[in-house]
Amino acid sequence: GENVEQHPSTLSVQEGDSAVIKCTYSDSASNYFPWYKQELGKRPQLIIDIRSNVGEKKDQRIAVTLNKTAKHFSLHITETQPEDSAVYFCAASKTAGNKLTFGGGTRVLVKP
Amino acid sequence: DTEVTQTPKHLVMGMTNKKSLKCEQHMGHRAMYWYKQKAKKPPELMFVYSYEKLSINESVPSRFSPECPNSSLLNLHLHALQPEDSALYLCASSLPERNTEAFFGQGTRLTVV
Numbered sequence: 495g496e497n498v499e500q501h502p503s504t505l506s507v508q509e510g511d512s513a514v515i516k517c518t519y520s521d522s523a524s525n526y527f528p529w530y531k532q533e534l535g536k537r538p539q540l541i542i543d544i545r546s547n548v549g550e551k552k553d554q555r556i557a558v559t560l561n562k563t564a565k566h567f568s569l570h571i572t573e574t575q576p577e578d579s580a581v582y583f584c585a586a587s588k589t590a591g592n593k594l595t596f597g598g599g600t601r602v603l604v605k606p
Numbered sequence: 607d608t609e610v611t612q613t614p615k616h617l618v619m620g621m622t623n624k625k626s627l628k629c630e631q632h633m634g635h636r637a638m639y640w641y642k643q644k645a646k647k648p649p650e651l652m653f654v655y656s657y658e659k660l661s662i663n664e665s666v667p668s669r670f671s672p673e674c675p676n677s678s679l680l681n682l683h684l685h686a687l688q689p690e691d692s693a694l695y696l697c698a699s700s701l702p703e704r705n706t707e708a709f710f711g712q713g714t715r716l717t718v719v
Contacts, residue, residue: 528707528708530710536712537696537710537711537712537713538649538696538710539710540707540708540709543707583648583649593651593654593662594649594651594708595651596648596649596650597648598647598648599646599647599648
């Protein structure tokens with residue numbers, strides 16, 4: 495089955511700096527790659543996603559890149575703010591019905 | 607309405623109890639999921655229903671029994687659980703077509719004593 499590795503497991507950045515989280519996946523048939531943000535005690539919420547026919551996608555301060563050949567994708571957050579502090583999960587799926595395989599998560603702390 | 611609603615928010619149950627978790631959505635989604643999330647870990651898929659039929663069971667013990675009474679409702683029946691089953695149980699839904707966003711409910715925090 496699919497295996498998703500995520501790094502780093504924790505990331506501490508100064509407010510205003512950029513944060514980068516990287517994920518690799520094992521199944522070349524995976525074609526949908528969402529990123530979820532989960533605040534303490536809350537539900538995972540989709541912040542951005544990318545499909546395999548696209549190499550890069552941006553939404554305000556958040557961007558995701560995908561390298562299908564290398565089977566890795568990354569989340570970039572620019573101009574970080576304290577409210578960006580949370581756990582971020584990458585995920586991958588290939589099947590109808592959206593069976594998501596999650597990475598291990600990255601705990602991001604933005605220091606004011 | 608872009609909400610997935612789960613009840614109860616918190617549940618404490620003994621190992622001999624029978625209880626049910628409920629999930630509801632009114633977004634017209636025809637795929638619904640149960641995930642289990644332990645502290646500081648990612649969500650792990652348990653079950654997938656597609657068009658009210660169980661399509662994926664990730665080798666979950668039989669003490670967890672899912673049910674999809676209709677296209678808006680998903681239940682998880684619990685019986686004879688173990689303390690290690692204590693976790694956050696998340697329901698999610700999506701359109702069943704490939705590559706569509708999954709919306710998560712706020713979860714039920716289950717404690718087995």
